[in-house]
Amino acid sequence: MGGLAAAPLLECNKVTATFGSLVAVDHIDLFAAQGETIGIGGPNGAGKTTFLDLVSGLLPLTSGEILFEGKTVGGRPPHRICHMGIARTFQLNAGxxxxxxxxxxxxxxxxxxxxxxxxxxxxxxxxxxxxxxxxxxxxxxxxxxxxxxxxxxxxxxxxxxxxxxxxxPKLLLLDEPVGGLTPPEIDEFVGVIEILKNRGLTMIFIEHVMRFLTAVATRAIIMHHGATLYDGSPKGIAHDGAVTEIYLGASAKTMQAAEAGST
Ligand SMILES: Nc1ncnc2c1ncn2[C@@H]1O[C@H](COP(=O)(O)OP(=O)(O)OP(=O)(O)O)[C@@H](O)[C@H]1O
Ligand SMILES: [Mg+2]
Structure with missing residues (x-):
């Protein structure tokens, strides 16, 4: 296509959050380009929700910088960040x-x-x-x-x-959008994400249900102990040694078999 690459919609530089001596989010660098659908996985307590809390302003940054459309997000209250164009949903039903x-x-x-x-x-x-x-x-x-x-x-x-x-919003953050749903409901939710993609939204979502994550994400990130363990193609996570050992365990084999069956 040529030309200059578009500036990222969201730019996170060395984003860090600590609770006392616990480093929940540890120097995360994440650039999200317009139109990406980024799925974040990782073990319980990896810092996934805390990361979304930082981007949406529910928690203050301990250090690092977050820019949205080139403007600083850090230090603004959540409703101002919402008015900038970042919206989110929650892990537990909120309303x-x-x-x-x-x-x-x-x-x-x-x-x-x-x-x-x-x-x-x-x-x-x-x-x-x-x-x-x-x-x-x-x-x-x-x-x-x-x-x-x-x-x-x-x-x-x-x-x-x-x-x-x-x-x-321009950027939508979803914390476990299919957590607690039945398998048929999860399939239905793939269609919901398609609606959002067709609206041109950029999305970052957290999900443990790997078949959903790999079905809808254009890019996958796996977090562990507050840091990025993997950042790449959704299909690649089932073939990554560290991700398999730390997070997927036996389900990596199931994912590989499903992939082989669908090709
Ligand atoms: N407000 C808080 N005060 C103290 N510790 C916290 C707070 N919020 C989160 N933590 C700790 O930070 C770490 C990361 O938690 P977080 O909720 O971000 O994990 P997660 O990756 O979303 O996990 P899960 O998959 O279980 O939702 C955990 O050790 C958690 O106990
Ligand atoms: Mg969480």
Whole structure:
């Protein structure tokens, strides 16, 4: 194609987070280009969620630097980072329990937009139309008036994504989007990620379900003890000696067999 390579959408330089003497995230360098779908795996306690907490501003950086579209993210509060164009979902289902499915998305439409904040947080007809369109996009329109606390795990996972999209992000961070789902639901969620890719979103997601990660990621990262153990092709993780030894164990063989069966 020629020409200069585009600047990364997200640039993390030596990003580090410590809790007392524990180094949870240890000098992570991660560049995400526009359009990438990066899947992060790794053992429990590897620092994956902590890394997303740093990018989304829920935790302060101990050291290092995070740039989004060339602008410094570190030190800004989470709602400002959201207004810059970074949205996220959570490992455990998050939402306003006492509110309906529609009201949850509506709240994100109103509070997630920097323009709305300046006009005084009133809910206007375009907000309602946008919220309703998001529910349709994720097949939640029949559940619009259900209380969130009564929604199924699958619907709550979809709702978290619809809520994140209501803030009109460029970068979407997903923490275990299919954690707790059944195998057929996981297959259905591959389609949800396709919707997000077709919207042109850049994504970084954490996932332990390797068949999902390799199905949707364009690039895989495996973290261990806060550091990057592997950064490369999703298919390559099942063939990497260190990843197999530390993380995949016997499931590396299953992944290799599945790969052989699909080619
Ligand atoms: N607020 C906190 N205070 C102290 N220690 C913390 C805090 N948050 C995380 N940790 C520790 O930091 C390390 C990394 O945790 P983190 O939640 O980022 O792991 P993870 O890779 O997301 O794991 P999992 O796959 O189980 O979700 C763990 O040892 C955890 O106990
Ligand atoms: Mg986690």
């Amino acid at each position: 306003f329990e006492g509110m309906t499915v529609l009201e949850n998305v509506l709240a994100a439409c109103v509070f997630g937009s920097p323009n709305n904040v300046s006009r005084g947080l009133f809910c206007a007809r375009p907000d309602l139309e946008r919220a309703e369109a998001l529910l349709v996009e994720f097949g939640l329109e029949d559940k619009a008036s259900d209380l969130v606390e009564n929604a199924s795990v699958l619907d709550r996972k979809k709702l978290m994504i619809a809520t994140a999209l209501a803030t009109d």
